[in-house]
Amino acid sequence: MAELTITEWKPLRRNSLRGFATVTLPSGMILHEILIHNTPDGPWAAPPSKPMIGRDGVAMKDAAGKARYSPIISFADKATRERWSSAIIAALLASYPDALAGGAE
DSSP, X not given: OOOOEEEEEEEEEETTEEEXXXXXXXXXXXXXXXXXXXXXXXXXXXXXXXXXXXXXXXBXXXXXXXXXXXXXXXXXXXXXXXXXXXXXXXXXXXXXXXXXTTOOO
């Protein structure tokens, strides 16, 4: 994947979540609120999503009572998503070497 840059990093540690990144792609497109997670399987990036809203205007919940989300952007296949995620993590660590400090959850 062509070089991308992390233009902002907002740490927020909650379960596997480590924070949110703003990413500038080589095309000039800027992606906000990229979620960065760190699990025992390794770090990964997730594109932003939005809460699913029911006809009544209220955020939908799953059986466990957690908010349901739908993707804003997606990828043609798993390999493309994994390349994108790896590029985001590499760029994050290049700009913010301590972003994933503290280990995985």
